[in-house]
Amino acid sequence: xxxxxxxxxxxxxxxxxxxxxxxxxxxxxxxxxxxxxxxxxxxxxxxxxxxxxxxxxxxxxxxxxxxxxxxxxxxxxxxxxxxxx
Numbered sequence: 001x002x003x004x005x006x007x008x009x010x011x012x013x014x015x016x017x018x019x020x021x022x023x024x025x026x027x028x029x030x031x032x033x034x035x036x037x038x039x040x041x042x043x044x045x046x047x048x049x050x051x052x053x054x055x056x057x058x059x060x061x062x063x064x065x066x067x068x069x070x071x072x073x074x075x076x077x078x079x080x081x082x083x084x085x
Contacts, residue, residue, distance in 0.1 A: 008061070015062025022053040 006014075025031055025046050032046050058065040 006060075011060045012062065015057050015060040018053050018057050018060070019062060022050055022057065025050055025053075 035044075035046060035049065036042060054063070054067060057063050058068060
C-alpha cells in the first residue's frame with residue numbers, strides 16, 4: 001500500500017469535520033432510516049457509524065481515545081471475557 005502523509009493542520013481540520021458529523025448523526029432521527037436504506041442491512045446503524053468516526057477522530061489526533069475504551073471486558077465477541085479460562 002502506498003504511503004500517504006497528511007499535514008497536521010489538515011488532519012486537525014478533518015478531525016473537526018468528523019467530530020461535527022459524529023455529534024450531528026445521532027441528533028437527527030431521520031438519518032437512521034436513511035442510513036438503513038443506504039447500507040441495506042440493520043447491523044450497521046448510527047451507533048456503529050459513530051464508533052467508526054470516533055476511531056478516525058482518534059487516529060487523526062482529534063481526541064485522546066478515552067471514549068474508545070468504555071466497553072466492559074467480555075462485551076466484544078472477539079475479546080475473551082473474564083470466564084475465558
